[in-house]
Amino acid sequence: MTPMNGFLQICIEIGMVILLASFVLTVWRLLKGPTLPDRIVALDLFGLLAVAFIALYSLWDSKPVFLDAAIALALVAFFGTVAYARFVEQRGRDLGPDRGGPAHDRD
Amino acid sequence: MTVTDIMQGLAGILVLGGAFFCFVAALGIVRLQDVLIRMHASSKAGTLGSGMILLAVALYFAEVSVVARAIAAIAFLVITAPVASHMIGRAAYAYGVKLWEGTVLDEAEGRMIPSHEATPPAQAAKPAETAADLR
Numbered sequence: 001m002t003p004m005n006g007f008l009q010i011c012i013e014i015g016m017v018i019l020l021a022s023f024v025l026t027v028w029r030l031l032k033g034p035t036l037p038d039r040i041v042a043l044d045l046f047g048l049l050a051v052a053f054i055a056l057y058s059l060w061d062s063k064p065v066f067l068d069a070a071i072a073l074a075l076v077a078f079f080g081t082v083a084y085a086r087f088v089e090q091r092g093r094d095l096g097p098d099r100g101g102p103a104h105d106r107d
Numbered sequence: 108m109t110v111t112d113i114m115q116g117l118a119g120i121l122v123l124g125g126a127f128f129c130f131v132a133a134l135g136i137v138r139l140q141d142v143l144i145r146m147h148a149s150s151k152a153g154t155l156g157s158g159m160i161l162l163a164v165a166l167y168f169a170e171v172s173v174v175a176r177a178i179a180a181i182a183f184l185v186i187t188a189p190v191a192s193h194m195i196g197r198a199a200y201a202y203g204v205k206l207w208e209g210t211v212l213d214e215a216e217g218r219m220i221p222s223h224e225a226t227p228p229a230q231a232a233k234p235a236e237t238a239a240d241l242r
Binding site for chain 1: 112115116118119120122123125126127129130132133134136137142145146149150153154156157160161163164167168170172173176177179180183184187188190191192194195197198199201202203204205
């Protein structure tokens, strides 16, 4: 591992700024999202972006140990998404479409 | 211009590309019309973006342990992202989210409608009744 050259440094900093903008957009959808599944999709993407950001930070800091955190976060985000999806699916089946998420017109 | 310079330049380009695709995913989640279409943006573009950034990490460190971990993380993302979005899609449809007006084909229509509209399976019948009582 050699010291980082200027180009990579600048690329990482630009990438961090772009990722921060993506976080803002995702959180906007998380807060606004008209239905519960919208929020779950936003949360899923938030986990993915967090994995990317941790990888970027490990690059920026030249410390590969943070990759373990990225892997663990990917695992936890996946299980969280699956758990939320099962919860919402069960709730949708139990309570029907006129609760929370309105059904589209089927007739 | 040494080999490490080339590797670092490649890693920089991968970082920029990955960040760009992450941004595309976030933009898609804000701008697209309904949940299922938004999921299309978030799962594919988000996985590609994270994968490119992890690949850049592997290229920069170029040690066996780090490369193995980065590739494991990429493989994990590639394996889990379709499963997660499939489950969210099922859940969203069963929840009864409103589809976009421009939807031309709904192949799941009539197959996955919530239990109180369809002939309920024996397992789902009981909770539906209790929910009706609560209402």
